[in-house]
Amino acid sequence: MKKNIVNNGSYKELPLKVYPNPIEKGLLHISYPDYANAFGSKVIIRDILGKEIHQIKLTSETTTYNIDKLRAEVYFLIIKNQKREIIQRFFKK
16 A cells, blocks of 8 residues: 555555556556545546546446546546545556
């Protein structure tokens, strides 16, 4: 597990996996085992400048996103719910 930034700026071990990372084309897999406690949460994809690129609704423990239309750069995947915000970085080649 990687350390992820939570909304108060501290670091906490969280079970969020984004793979493959880096990714060149195809489907990015977003695995969030705490899905049961995140009902109604959104996954937001932002570019390096913070611009929102897309929103995905969590519908299961593992969700996929087709990255083929994204430019090659670093992106941030953000899971938001009422209690916290989890940020994970991924890189499109």
